[in-house]
Amino acid sequence: MAIDALPPLREVVDRHGLFAKKALGQNFLFDLNLTSKIARAAGPLDGVTVIEVGPGPGGLTRALLAQGTKQVLAIERDERCLAILQEVAEHYPGRLQVTEGDALLSDFAALAAGKDPVRIIANLPYNIGTELLVRWLTVPVWPPFFQSMALMFQREVAERIVAKPGDDAYGRLAVLAGWRTEARIAFDVPPQAFTPPPKVTSSVVTLQPRPSPAAVELRMLERVTQAAFGQRRKMLRQSLKALGGETLLARAAIDPTRRAETLDVAEFIRLANCLGHPAG
Structure with missing residues (x-):
């Protein structure tokens, strides 16, 4: 089922000769019904500004915009994707702002300044997902600049985020996430949903900031x-x-x-x- 009047994503990618690069941790999602499910995982989007990392050809971006997001602030490192994202921006005038750059070097709080409420919703590149999450969990000002997060990780990483004492996956990441947020796995995404299919199942994790986490250095x-x-x-x-x-x-x-x-x-x-x- 189409979610917008733009051409099917696979057709767009073929027209631009785009292929996923392993070095960038890319796995493309072409199923716009699935990307719509990810977009909805964090709740209603009307009037919300969304920060998206690694939009690639824009599958999740299109779903976010179609769901009524006020604006999507996307950070994309791969210059090959910029022309496709520009086509999406033209379809949704004034609602998609794409910054070419490295998410690990980005100042997200500055990007979100003056845009309230803000959520982070992203199919994170596998190779930087955990590092980005830790940075967002350890921002100096809390409550943070974001209202919530809905992020896709490898299932193994997702289990480490939501693990409880006694679980095999329980460790430093679970303590950090549990200290400042309520984290849960919303649903799994099978390998065959992606192009190319990764060797592992993925999971969407939602994280809701605790308003007053325990005081600790x-x-x-x-x-x-x-x-x-x-x-x-x-x-x-x-x-x-x-x-x-x-x-x-x-x-x-x-x-x-x-x-x-x-x-x-x-x-x-x-x-x-x-x-x-x-x-x-």
């Missing part, structure tokens, strides 16, 4: 989680030895014989705060 939280999960099979008294070991654990009222994967987010925050404020 990010640097201390990172030190504690890095040490604890760096030796995750060892007891905490051993894995946290360089940070104070049993003394630190006693101050945080945590059993030194426990292992990293059994601690919840609140306990990691308690450890980080004890580390950041040594007993005098």
